[in-house]
Amino acid sequence: MSAEPRILFLRGVNVGANRKLPMADLRVLLAGLGLTGVATHIQSGNAVFCDPQARPGLAAAISDAIGAAFPFRPEALVLDLPRLEGVLAANPFATVEDPSRVQIGFLAAEGAADTDRLDALTAPGEGWHLTEAALYLHLPWGTGRSKLAAGAEKAVRTPMTMRNRRVAEAVAALAREMTC
Structure with a gap:
């Protein structure tokens, strides 16, 4: 087994009518990929699990599996x-x-930020x-009206998925709490 738990952040799930992914279905899907101890947190694509195979390319495999089971393929960050x-x-x-006023954009790769x-x-x-x-974004008035939140990904020039500090x-x- 791997020495450390793995964390999954999915980008853009459960944000619109066409991107619904029930967390119970996500847990089943991840277990079907051979991942163990799968647990999810809230309804926005956050999961923790153990990967006994410690496989490379797991993020793409998860995205592909979701895309095969649902009418969308979210980006996954592991x-x-x-x-x-x-x-x-x-x-x-x-x-x-x-902590809900602090957003953390987890970068898929190092970007050449503007x-x-x-x-x-x-x-x-x-x-x-x-x-x-x-x-890291400090948004005292929230994300909804923030031009910084809206334009951040384009400015960092790499895919990212945002979580507020409380969720992260x-x-x-x-x-x-997991033991792998």
Whole structure:
């Protein structure tokens, strides 16, 4: 078995009528791929599991399996627990009182970010910080009206999936409870 739990973040599931993926179905699908101890957190494509085969290319295999079973193929990001904990530890907005006002964009790959574009999108009171693994956004008024949140992925020039700090921390806690 692998030494560490694995974390799955799916991008863009359960956000519209055409991208519904019940978490019970996701758990069954992941177990069907040979993953064990599968658990999900809320209804937005967050899962933790063990991968006894420690296979490369697991994210693409998960995306393909979902695409074969549902009328859409979401991008999947698979992390190990140390990477998730590293992203959380590097969060410059960790002390913001309301964790739902901090978004973490988990990067699929290191991008060649247009930092001037990020600055131009940033409204007074908002903030951003970019590392090789994540884009951190402080959005005191939420994501709904934020130009920074809306344009962040285009500016970082690599696919990413966003989670608020509260969700990311809850998924990490769920993964810490697993024994692989």
